[in-house]
Amino acid sequence: MMRIGTGYDVHQLAEGVDLIIGGVKIPCDRGLVGHSDADVLLHAIMDALLGAAALGDIGRHFPDTDERYRGADSLKLLEEVGNMLADKGYLVNNIDATVIAQEPKLSPYMDQMIRNVASVLGIAEDQVNIKATSEEHLGFTGRKEGISAQAVCTILDYMDGSISAADSEGGCASCSRDREDKGAVKSLHEAFCPKED
């Protein structure tokens, strides 16, 4: 069965803070404020993945009252979310996301953002799409008070037997993540990567 998830996040812009989007530190006179590194794009993607798997949201798994997540690298949190999905027998099929930012221009950094997301999730780069749009100077994003992001994803349920190796363009996530010893992931590995054993 294919399942769909959506995610949305907003962070405020302020001086004296790094701007990190999609795991890329972007040169800018202001950055996003948060308890973690405030990576608005990765937060929206995590919520989409958790939503698709009916696993709640990032606040449930990484509470902003927990000191362990102060300044947290959101790529590490995304990797944890990927592990949660794999442990439940889900494969990430595709992710599409939009960052809404009046400035700076994000297009020069898109390829690296895509590489970062694909790499930590153990999927192919063409399973990830990231876009940017300004808000034509309208609203809080248009006034440059903050940056928002939206994401949608589809995931496939390996355990229901309805998908084949051909559905997993990225192959078995366990190959790139060394998680072969876990139940559902072991099954994925055996199904999708038999020749690599």
Ligand SMILES: Nc1ccn([C@@H]2O[C@H](COP(=O)(O)O)[C@@H](O)[C@H]2O)c(=O)n1
């Ligand atoms: N922060 C942004 C905003 C936009 N882009 C790129 O520019 C294109 C046009 O944006 P509009 O908001 O004028 O529609 C958009 O499709 C992006 O390719 C960007 O890189 N960074």
Ligand SMILES: C[C@@]1(CO)OP(=O)(O)OP(=O)(O)OC[C@H]1O
């Ligand atoms: C990942 C967390 C961890 O504190 O990051 P924050 O920077 O607080 O970002 P937000 O999107 O407001 O909430 C998610 C949190 O769980």
